[in-house]
Amino acid sequence: MHDMTEELYLYVIHSGSLYSHKKACFALLDKHASKATWDMGRAPKVFTRFLELAAKQYIKELGIIGQWYQRFDQACREQVAMRLFEQWQAQRSI
Numbered sequence: 001m002h003d004m005t006e007e008l009y010l011y012v013i014h015s016g017s018l019y020s021h022k023k024a025c026f027a028l029l030d031k032h033a034s035k036a037t038w039d040m041g042r043a044p045k046v047f048t049r050f051l052e053l054a055a056k057q058y059i060k061e062l063g064i065i066g067q068w069y070q071r072f073d074q075a076c077r078e079q080v081a082m083r084l085f086e087q088w089q090a091q092r093s094i
Contacts (some may be wrong), residue, residue, distance in 0.1 A: 005079045005088070008072050012054050012080065021050050026088050038077075044081040051077045 012018055025046050032038040032046075055068040055077065064071065072080075 008051070008055060008058065008076060009080045009083055011048070011058050012051070012084070015054070018050075018054055018057070021032045021053065022084070025050050025084070026091070029085075029088050030092075034044070034090055044078070044085040046082050047081040051080055 012022065028046055029043055032043070033040070051072075052068070055072040058064075059066070059068045059071060
């Protein structure tokens with residue numbers, strides 16, 4: 001499972017076609033972070049649809065047989081979402 005998490009994370013951060021989607025997620029987090037009432041514990045969920053798109057694109061681009069949700073299960077996508085959230089937090093603190 002760790003290998004799949006790393007694969008998806010590396011694909012997401014290095015894929016040019018996904019860059020605008022990732023930036024949109026970061027912008028949404030910026031918007032919500034400015035509201036003091038928003039629960040930052042739920043912030044990684046912002047990446048849910050983005051990571052589904054990335055997983056589908058990965059499977060299609062590499063011609064892998066099987067379903068995207070079997071290769072990158074829910075736990076895998078949640079771990080990648082947490083890493084992206086941590087990346088966003090690190091960028092904000094700079």
